[in-house]
Amino acid sequence: MIAPVLHAAGDWLAVGLVHGTALALVTGIAVATVLRRARPALVAALWTIVLLKFLIPVGPRADISLSSALEQVLPGGGDQAAAQVAPAPAAPAAPALAAAPAERAWPYLAALLAALYLAGLAVALARQVGGRRALRRRLRALPAADPEIAAAIERAADILRLRSVPAARIDRGATGPYLVGALRPVLVLPGWLHPGAPAWWAGVLHELAHVKRRDPLLATLEAAVSCLFWFWPPVAWSRRQLDRAREMACDEWALERGPLGALDYARFLVDVATRRGQPQGGMALLRSKSQLAARVDHLVDGGRAARLGRARAAALAAWAVLCLAGAGRVARAEPDASFQCSIEPDLIAQILARNPDADADGDGLLSQDEACAHQRRMRQRLLDQVLDADTVSQLDPEADLDGDGVISDYEIDWAKNQIDVGLAGDSDGELVLEYAGERAVPVRTGEIRVAAAPQSGRVCRAATGCGEVTPAGRFPLLIDVSTSQE
Numbered sequence: 001m002i003a004p005v006l007h008a009a010g011d012w013l014a015v016g017l018v019h020g021t022a023l024a025l026v027t028g029i030a031v032a033t034v035l036r037r038a039r040p041a042l043v044a045a046l047w048t049i050v051l052l053k054f055l056i057p058v059g060p061r062a063d064i065s066l067s068s069a070l071e072q073v074l075p076g077g078g079d080q081a082a083a084q085v086a087p088a089p090a091a092p093a094a095p096a097l098a099a100a101p102a103e104r105a106w107p108y109l110a111a112l113l114a115a116l117y118l119a120g121l122a123v124a125l126a127r128q129v130g131g132r133r134a135l136r137r138r139l140r141a142l143p144a145a146d147p148e149i150a151a152a153i154e155r156a157a158d159i160l161r162l163r164s165v166p167a168a169r170i171d172r173g174a175t176g177p178y179l180v181g182a183l184r185p186v187l188v189l190p191g192w193l194h195p196g197a198p199a200w201w202a203g204v205l206h207e208l209a210h211v212k213r214r215d216p217l218l219a220t221l222e223a224a225v226s227c228l229f230w231f232w233p234p235v236a237w238s239r240r241q242l243d244r245a246r247e248m249a250c251d252e253w254a255l256e257r258g259p260l261g262a263l264d265y266a267r268f269l270v271d272v273a274t275r276r277g278q279p280q281g282g283m284a285l286l287r288s289k290s291q292l293a294a295r296v297d298h299l300v301d302g303g304r305a306a307r308l309g310r311a312r313a314a315a316l317a318a319w320a321v322l323c324l325a326g327a328g329r330v331a332r333a334e335p336d337a338s339f340q341c342s343i344e345p346d347l348i349a350q351i352l353a354r355n356p357d358a359d360a361d362g363d364g365l366l367s368q369d370e371a372c373a374h375q376r377r378m379r380q381r382l383l384d385q386v387l388d389a390d391t392v393s394q395l396d397p398e399a400d401l402d403g404d405g406v407i408s409d410y411e412i413d414w415a416k417n418q419i420d421v422g423l424a425g426d427s428d429g430e431l432v433l434e435y436a437g438e439r440a441v442p443v444r445t446g447e448i449r450v451a452a453a454p455q456s457g458r459v460c461r462a463a464t465g466c467g468e469v470t471p472a473g474r475f476p477l478l479i480d481v482s483t484s485q486e
Helices: 002-032 040-055 066-073 077-082 097-140 147-160 198-212 215-228 233-257 262-274 281-287 289-301 310-324 345-354 368-386 389-395 409-416
Strands: 168-171 178-180 186-190 340-342 419-423 431-435 439-442 448-453 459-461 477-483
Touching (some): 002 066, 002 097, 002 233, 066 310, 186 198, 198 262, 233 289, 345 368, 345 477, 368 477, 389 409
Antiparallel strands (some): 178 186, 419 431
């Protein structure tokens, strides 16, 4: 059970990595060129969509979407996008026994990679959880703001039309104001910032703007993506771009509603950045020269409106749908060259007589796809009934992929994709299970009833590509597989 879960999780991470990186590249180019003078709120929203793409690589199907474009451009892109709407196809049969050593080495390599990834994930989670706990402990030790300061914060919240006012505490060792918490953020004010001063109002309005924009909650999403993709530099780069745009957006709120002009506000940021103490939250970003320079340049260059506006919000919503939707069509799996089905009228009539439900669309006729799909289901049903650990060991003594001495359900499922159902002779006869054309054991039917027909030459390969006629072979065409209880 563990191996399929790890395989599915690995596929999801791989798709998220490819699609998220592609969107990060597109967004970075757009922000550096056509959106060079865009509102910070818009830029922050675009980078938020990038992080969402890493976390949710494919959504509902859409004919026009980033996933559809990647399906056309990237090898296997369509297969990855198709995983959201269709069950994973059976793995193709092994080409020959000569490839078996590589096949058997792969589970060990995959297990090693999974162990390294999980170790990195554990370290990233420990850092996130440890940092938040330390910040919470520090918060509990801080004194609450006096009623006069609390009343001033309420007035600032009214200016921004906040529905709820965060609680406030005083941290005399902080370099600037900051927020703690996601669902119920607490505003922490430094001791050196005098209440009522213009800089105080600017700092408070900046932090309350984060609350209005729901940035503390979005920071949880940011932390989740950072942990899951701890090894991937584009995620860290996207986070830095988002942090910068988010802080600039809150700067715009503080400028628009506060008492400071652009130059005075820039001096306030420099003052915070050069103070000694323990930086927290967005103010900690000012310790980065690039972040400080970008924010000061933005202020000096001229402010933008703090709000997006209805037109930009609508365009942003359309862009989010375009980016987060999945591929518009399900990519077909590569044909399984070992599987054959028949489109002979006589055989189709037998299938309809014994299995009316094979007519999926209920039109009274059995199409090529329906005939092939039915024969594939019958093959799977037969293998499910007759293939067990002992039979797998007879067919392949090295089927124990993980070397634990037990043929697991996962290893049995893996073996099903390497096994054909054949005839004991060149003509009608008993059915056998055949492994890569090298080994064969009789089918022990017991209570299983099997109706099969030998090939006459009018067969085609794979349910996804019926039409190519191939010579007759030793593999029968299954009409019905049932038990005595049916």
